[in-house]
Amino acid sequence: MTIYSKSAMTRILAGRSKRHQLLISLTLMMLLVFGASLFGILTRPYGFLAALWPANALLLGLMLRVPRLQHPAGWLLALLAYMAPDLLTGGEPLLAFALGLTNLVFVAAGALLYRLFSPDPPALATPASVLQLLLVCIAAAFFSMLSGMTLVRWCAPEWFASGLWHMAGFWFTSELVNGIVILPMMLTRAERRVSTGKAVSQDRLGHALPALALMVSVLMAVILNGPGSIGIPVPALLWCALHYSTRATVFFTAATSLVLMSTISGDLQGLEQSEASLDVIISARLGIALVALGPLTVACINSARNELLQRFEYLANHDHLTAVLDRGGFFARGQHLLGSANSARAPVAVMVLDIDHFKSVNDRYGHAAGDEVLRRFAQTIDATLRKNDVFGRTGGEEFAVILEGINRDSALGLAERMLSEVARQETPVAENQTLRVTVSIGLAWHAQAPLNELDNLLAEADRALYRAKAGGRNRVELAELA
Ligand SMILES: Nc1nc2c(ncn2[C@@H]2O[C@H](COP(=O)(O)OP(=O)(O)OP(=O)(O)O)[C@@H](O)[C@H]2O)c(=O)[nH]1
Numbered sequence: 001m002t003i004y005s006k007s008a009m010t011r012i013l014a015g016r017s018k019r020h021q022l023l024i025s026l027t028l029m030m031l032l033v034f035g036a037s038l039f040g041i042l043t044r045p046y047g048f049l050a051a052l053w054p055a056n057a058l059l060l061g062l063m064l065r066v067p068r069l070q071h072p073a074g075w076l077l078a079l080l081a082y083m084a085p086d087l088l089t090g091g092e093p094l095l096a097f098a099l100g101l102t103n104l105v106f107v108a109a110g111a112l113l114y115r116l117f118s119p120d121p122p123a124l125a126t127p128a129s130v131l132q133l134l135l136v137c138i139a140a141a142f143f144s145m146l147s148g149m150t151l152v153r154w155c156a157p158e159w160f161a162s163g164l165w166h167m168a169g170f171w172f173t174s175e176l177v178n179g180i181v182i183l184p185m186m187l188t189r190a191e192r193r194v195s196t197g198k199a200v201s202q203d204r205l206g207h208a209l210p211a212l213a214l215m216v217s218v219l220m221a222v223i224l225n226g227p228g229s230i231g232i233p234v235p236a237l238l239w240c241a242l243h244y245s246t247r248a249t250v251f252f253t254a255a256t257s258l259v260l261m262s263t264i265s266g267d268l269q270g271l272e273q274s275e276a277s278l279d280v281i282i283s284a285r286l287g288i289a290l291v292a293l294g295p296l297t298v299a300c301i302n303s304a305r306n307e308l309l310q311r312f313e314y315l316a317n318h319d320h321l322t323a324v325l326d327r328g329g330f331f332a333r334g335q336h337l338l339g340s341a342n343s344a345r346a347p348v349a350v351m352v353l354d355i356d357h358f359k360s361v362n363d364r365y366g367h368a369a370g371d372e373v374l375r376r377f378a379q380t381i382d383a384t385l386r387k388n389d390v391f392g393r394t395g396g397e398e399f400a401v402i403l404e405g406i407n408r409d410s411a412l413g414l415a416e417r418m419l420s421e422v423a424r425q426e427t428p429v430a431e432n433q434t435l436r437v438t439v440s441i442g443l444a445w446h447a448q449a450p451l452n453e454l455d456n457l458l459a460e461a462d463r464a465l466y467r468a469k470a471g472g473r474n475r476v477e478l479a480e481l482a
Pocket residue numbers: 321354355356357358359360362366367368369370371374395396397469473
């Protein structure tokens with residue numbers, strides 16, 4: 001199953017008061033906007049718009065992930081953080097204000113549009129979310145462009161010497177490409193993949209190949225630097241999308257796009273802002289933005305497919321009532337554990353657990369109550385086990401456990417603890433009525449895991465279980481081994 005881990009921001013904010021959390025979030029937001037704007041300003045040719053402007057997409061992503069930042073104080077502080085680097089680098093106060101407001105228009109429009117799609121914070125996880133990203137970025141870039149064409153033009157008419165339409169195209173594509181390339185980094189959650197059981201060291205070079213191919217193709221694109229350069233990294237990016245997680249693909253796509261953008265914008269530095277050079281940059285930016293959608297979509301489809309496969313695998317190996325391994329899953333994992341215990345010459349313990357007089361629970365309280373007893377019983381036993389122990393439901397009210405590297409006394413002690421935990425557990429079976437059940441356990445322990453089928457070990461434990469039942473139930477019996 002794919003499990004999403006906590007974001008860095010969530011970890012920083014954990015355990016603090018709400019006010020304290022808001023203060024930390026606002027400070028981090030200001031630092032982010034300030035740093036990203038400063039970086040953008042350094043890529044800005046003299047008297048012109050920046051070649052790379054990640055600040056807006058970063059701020060939008062942050063506001064979407066931490067919605068309480070969308071607060072009057074948040075907007076005001078963000079405006080100041082936009083203006084500060086401009087002023088520190090000798091910018092005109094009025095122009096810095098107009099640019100800051102225009103940047104906020106992108107962020108506010110994006111946040112509003114995402115909220116129209118869904119009240120929940122968006123995540124880049126499905127192909128539909130890539131389409132949503134495109135629509136939001138087009139609309140936000142359009143509104144930001146309108147603001148730029150009015151507010152900024154009024155403050156710095158010289159920026160518009162190359163003509164209104166060209167400037168509109170330049171502004172729009174700049175916001176669009178930065179949005180499509182940067183925003184996914186803020187909207188993708190880390191995926192923790194469940195191990196498939198394959199060797200971890202499996203072909204490290206093979207794992208690195210897509211990334212290496214991408215580096216080579218980006219290098220080729222930079223060296224050739226022609227109109228077709230944008231397409232050169234596409235096959236390698238698609239390979240990365242099929243091979244790595246969505247988050248890694250998002251990172252590779254962003255890095256590739258930023259390299260391509262700075263290469264193309266680098267050509268602008270020192271050039272006259274001729275209509276021809278602006279045309280090239282506008283079309284290149286559009287191309288980069290739209291090309292980036294390909295790997296993002298493939299990564300989302302691939303990750304949704306992997307998640308589905310993992311879900312199927314889970315369903316195929318787990319009992320739907322108790323959520324522990326079913327008979328097939330238990331045998332597959334148990335046999336694997338037995339094999340590794342045998343290779344390590346480690347001791348192994350196998351237990352068979354059977355709830356006592358379970359038939360009478362069904363007969364007296366009904367099948368639903370019996371099901372609840374089974375669920376709670378499974379949870380109780382599971383809570384006594386370690387991560388590597390294998391526990392499953394092997395029959396109706398019969399369960400089994402296999403443990404590696406445990407000595408005889410510890411195995412017996414654990415089984416005794418299971419008896420007492422189960423006997424303590426109360427299960428509601430009717431209104432104002434709870435029920436306690438007991439369990440009998442047959443335990444087979446080997447000082448060194450035998451090269452045996454799991455079936456045989458279970459049969460040994462089963463014979464011990466039979467004696468536990470015959471001996472009065474609610475007890476553990478140790479198998480007498482040859
Ligand atoms: N509620 C419920 N009952 C189940 C399920 N699977 C099996 N059972 C019941 O479990 C009972 C097992 O009863 P028996 O094998 O006679 O054993 P017991 O009553 O526990 O008696 P001892 O094992 O000898 O202590 C049967 O009544 C089955 O119908 C299930 O998924 N849900």
